[in-house]
Structure formats: C-alpha cells, structure tokens
Amino acid sequence: MISRNPRRRRTLLASAVLAAATLFAGVAPAVQAAPEARSDVFIRDNTSDVGFEPSTGSLYSSPDIRVCFSATVLCATDDPIVQGSTAYIHVTLNNPGPYGDGLEKGTLQVYYTKQGTVAQWSSQWNYIGSATNVSVPYGTKRVVIPWKVPIGSHFCLLARWLSPTDLPTEGLSTSTNARKNNNIGWHNVNAVPFKIKIPVLRPIVFGWDGPDPTAVGDIVFTQPGRPFTGPGRITIDLGPDLAARWRAGGAKGEGIERVGETELAIVNPQQARISGLTFKSGEQVDARLSFTAGDEAAGGQYTVHVTQVDQHGEEVGGVEYRLTEARQ
The missing domain is CATH 2.60.40.10 (Immunoglobulins)
Incomplete structure (x- = not known):
C-alpha cells in the first residue's frame, strides 16, 4: 500500500x-x-x-x-x-x-x-x-x-x-x-544480443546537462549480478576528443587498462572508473562501447551499468545494458 x-x-x-x-x-x-x-x-x-x-x-x-x-x-x-x-x-x-x-x-x-x-x-x-x-x-x-x-x-x-x-x-x-x-x-536501457567471440558495438554520448558552464565528472562501470567481464570483455573507445580530455586531467581511473591510443578495457567487474573528465554545458561527446562474449558467456544473461557522476559523486545519468545470447 x-x-x-x-x-x-x-x-x-x-x-x-x-x-x-x-x-x-x-x-x-x-x-x-x-x-x-x-x-x-x-x-x-x-x-x-x-x-x-x-x-x-x-x-x-x-x-x-x-x-x-x-x-x-x-x-x-x-x-x-x-x-x-x-x-x-x-x-x-x-x-x-x-x-x-x-x-x-x-x-x-x-x-x-x-x-x-x-x-x-x-x-x-x-x-x-x-x-x-x-x-x-x-x-x-x-x-x-x-x-x-x-x-x-x-x-x-x-x-x-x-x-x-x-x-x-x-x-x-x-x-x-x-x-x-x-x-x-x-x-536508458539497451538490449544487447551477443554472439560468441563477435564484438557488439554500441555508441554512447557523455556530456553535461546542467546550467553551470562546465562540470568535471567520472564515468563508472558496474556489473550487478553475474559479471560480463571474465566470461566476456568490455572496452570503451573514448575517441580523440574525450581521450585528450582524460589525459589532460591526469589519465586517472581505477579498474581500467589502456589498450590503445583512445581505448580502455574494463578489467574490474565490481567497479571501474574513468576520472577527471571536463564537459561544457549542453555538449554531447561521442564514444563507443564494445562487448565481446567468450565461450563461458554462452547462455548467460548480464547487466552492465555505465553511469556518469559529477565532481560531488552525484549521479548525472547513465545507460543500462542488458546482454543475452542472440537466438540462432
């Protein structure tokens, strides 16, 4: 009631x-x-x-x-x-x-x-x-x-x-x-059908929607329930613009591993964080996620949250990805 x-x-x-x-x-x-x-x-x-x-x-x-x-x-x-x-x-x-x-x-x-x-x-x-x-x-x-x-x-x-x-x-x-x-x-929910060992790409935008001229924040990855990292692999390509901002902020983070000039892998399934990103009010900056399932992921269902938080740790927004094996 x-x-x-x-x-x-x-x-x-x-x-x-x-x-x-x-x-x-x-x-x-x-x-x-x-x-x-x-x-x-x-x-x-x-x-x-x-x-x-x-x-x-x-x-x-x-x-x-x-x-x-x-x-x-x-x-x-x-x-x-x-x-x-x-x-x-x-x-x-x-x-x-x-x-x-x-x-x-x-x-x-x-x-x-x-x-x-x-x-x-x-x-x-x-x-x-x-x-x-x-x-x-x-x-x-x-x-x-x-x-x-x-x-x-x-x-x-x-x-x-x-x-x-x-x-x-x-x-x-x-x-x-x-x-x-x-x-x-x-x-903000995205259904992601996956096939074993075939990367599935998803575009995503980050930015700032508040009235302040600029904001500094983090991108946080969490995986409630059975983690996809392990049975599968998650990477994010920040693109040249966002990657340059990340490096300018000291290239800070946790639970991540740099695997390319603009690409990071999520290595901690409990929580991974890309820190110190600066955004101007009203802008949306493009990035791209990649989900690749290994053999151990077969038949599983997974949830991945990609959340943006501000400098105070307050949630700005995010996307929930629901991954299931594609029907043949």
Whole structure:
C-alpha cells in the first residue's frame, strides 16, 4: 500500500499553467476547469520508487517504460529495436502517489534522444507522440504509444505525465527533472544480443546537462549480478576528443587498462572508473562501447551499468545494458 502525505508539492491554476506547459512541448492545450481534488499519478524511477520527490536510487532505467515488438503484449524486457520498424512504447502509470488521492485524467508524452548519459531538456529531446485525455483509475494503467524507429537503433526515452493539478517543474537537466518530478520517467536501457567471440558495438554520448558552464565528472562501470567481464570483455573507445580530455586531467581511473591510443578495457567487474573528465554545458561527446562474449558467456544473461557522476559523486545519468545470447 502506498503511503500518503498530505503535503502538497505545488498549487496550480490548471488552465493557464497546463496550456503553457503543453504548448511548449508541442501539444495543443485543452481548456480545463480546476478540479476539486488533487491528483498524483507517478512514473517510477526504479523498483523501490513509491512517488516521493525527490526520488532516491537509480533514475535512468525506469521499470514503467518498456519498448516492445507488440502493441498488446508487454515484453518481459526491452525488445531490440530496428531502424525503420514500428516499436511500441508501453508506459505504466501509477495512481495515487503520495501527494494526492483524486482520480486522474491527463496527457502522456514520450520523447527520444541519442543513447547516452545526459541530454538537456528540451532542446536535445525529440518528440515521439502522446496519448491525450487518458483516465487513470486507482492502481495502474498501461498506455501504449507507437514509434516509427528513426535512423540508428540505440536511444534513450523520456515519458512525461501532464494533468491540470500535476505538472512538472523543469529546468535544463534531465536528471534533475526526473529526480524531482514523479511524473517524469527516464529509460536508458539497451538490449544487447551477443554472439560468441563477435564484438557488439554500441555508441554512447557523455556530456553535461546542467546550467553551470562546465562540470568535471567520472564515468563508472558496474556489473550487478553475474559479471560480463571474465566470461566476456568490455572496452570503451573514448575517441580523440574525450581521450585528450582524460589525459589532460591526469589519465586517472581505477579498474581500467589502456589498450590503445583512445581505448580502455574494463578489467574490474565490481567497479571501474574513468576520472577527471571536463564537459561544457549542453555538449554531447561521442564514444563507443564494445562487448565481446567468450565461450563461458554462452547462455548467460548480464547487466552492465555505465553511469556518469559529477565532481560531488552525484549521479548525472547513465545507460543500462542488458546482454543475452542472440537466438540462432
């Protein structure tokens, strides 16, 4: 049972605020009268999330957002998408959260961006579609939005819930927006089918989405559960730009091994860290990951988290990679 808290996050005059927010996001606003009861639908940031703001724990792999081949059947984990195909984004809405007990009706919006740890709101997000006039009863409701997958096959997703009494307060930082608003869910999950001894490449971008002109941070690799490092091999090609920044910062890190001019291998499965990287606000710097499975990886399932943290150790964002052997 979800606990209640009589505290209100914010008091909103529905028509004017909703019109401004939805118009900004590219959705035509509807004139609605202010409801009598406060409502609080939420999208979980992680499996422990019950809607409190700010949330705690991981924020970039929302379990309430899933990408599937089917519009009617919820897949157990994300299906690997293919450019040019139609995928279906399943978003689970939870009602009520801790800040309201009214029945909810509103709009669900979904966006995508390049696979990576950061993206500034809203300039670096692309609109996919929305479902309007959605009624959310007590409990949960799953909403499905079709998506014609664009060029490329590795993306991050963002879901936003807007209603007359439940609008997000947003700034440039996607991570801050997701942490402080329970009606925003961020889903950076990539399904990685692998074949034995054949490298699988995945692009990834790092950067800084906050308002400060620059930020210094680390890239951290963790592997909960059975580690892929050992049965397999993980490397990251920083590219010339990011590699130069790393060397300028003293080439610091742990659990890594330099294997090329711009390439590092992840050698510690518990935690590996690339430290002292400097980013300017709003930039996204390209890098590339490589996952190569050995014979011992056959039949296994693995999870690898690539997380960016700032100079204070606070999570900026990340990507969760779910590796399984490809079906023959």
